[in-house]
Amino acid sequence: MPKNLPQEIIIDGYNLIFAVEELRPLALKDFSKARQGLIELLRRYKAKTRAKVTIVFDGTERGEIAEEISGGIRVLYSRQPESADCLIARLMKKIRPGQAAIVSSDKEIIDLAKAHYLETIRAKAFERILKEKLLLREPTPHTKEEIISEEEVNYWLKRFSEVSEKEATTKFTESIKKSF
Numbered sequence: 288m289p290k291n292l293p294q295e296i297i298i299d300g301y302n303l304i305f306a307v308e309e310l311r312p313l314a315l316k317d318f319s320k321a322r323q324g325l326i327e328l329l330r331r332y333k334a335k336t337r338a339k340v341t342i343v344f345d346g347t348e349r350g351e352i353a354e355e356i357s358g359g360i361r362v363l364y365s366r367q368p369e370s371a372d373c374l375i376a377r378l379m380k381k382i383r384p385g386q387a388a389i390v391s392s393d394k395e396i397i398d399l400a401k402a403h404y405l406e407t408i409r410a411k412a413f414e415r416i417l418k419e420k421l422l423l424r425e426p427t428p429h430t431k432e433e434i435i436s437e438e439e440v441n442y443w444l445k446r447f448s449e450v451s452e453k454e455a456t457t458k459f460t461e462s463i464k465k466s467f
Contacts, residue, residue, distance in 0.1 A: 292338065292388050292416070293406060297378055299371060299391035300325065300344040300362075306392065306410030307417070328417055330358030335420050341378070345371045372396055379403050 304310045304321050307328070314321035322344065333340050339361075346353070346365040353364040365374040372391075376399055379389065384404030389396060392410040400407045408416070 292336075292408075293386060294337070295339040295382070295387035296341070297375060297382075297387055297389050298329070298340065298342040298413070299375060299389075299393060299396060299410070300342045301371065302391050302393060303342075303410045303413060306414045308414070326357050326360055326362065328421070329360050331421055332417055333359050343371045343375050343378070379405060 300322065301314075304314050304318075304325050307325065310321045310324050313324060326342065329340050329342060332338070340359075341361040341363060343363045343365065346367050346369070353366075355362045363374060365371050372393060372395065375389065375391070375396055379387075379400060380403070382403065382405060385406070388406040388408055389400040390408045390410060390413045391397060391400075397407045397409075
């Protein structure tokens with residue numbers, strides 16, 4: 288998985304929706320809500336990384352490329368009969384080598400991006416990047432035990448400050464004796 292991504296990222300929208308675990312079931316019910324959910328995730332990612340993010344979806348029936356800016360994310364819809372993949376391919380031709388990363392799991396898009404010397408990231412790998420940047424990943428079991436809330440810290444500070452060292456030692460010794 289790449290450590291330092293280029294500042295520009297072009298994303299195959301539906302490809303990434305189906306890679307994001309939380310969006311996949313939503314997409315099966317309501318594509319519009321899944322798109323909005325993805326755009327919101329990418330908006331938060333952009334805020335953290337300051338990356339230039341373009342997301343491309345299959346299209347509009349109006350015969351033109353629809354473009355909107357949503358939360359600083361450039362959202363493009365291909366015009367029918369053109370697919371999002373074709374629009375991504377056209378965008379790649381305008382980018383200098385190394386200037387952008389292409390997020391897709393489509394073999395044709397990946398091959399074309401490599402031919403243009405652009406970095407490629409599979410959709411599932413980018414989902415992991417998103418979750419790491421936005422701290423949405425599940426903590427490991429050992430990490431859960433190490434996290435103490437401020438409330439717990441204050442409780443124990445108060446508790447220990449009320450008891451002198453001698454009293455604490457005595458209570459500790461008594462509890463050990465009881466356990467034997």
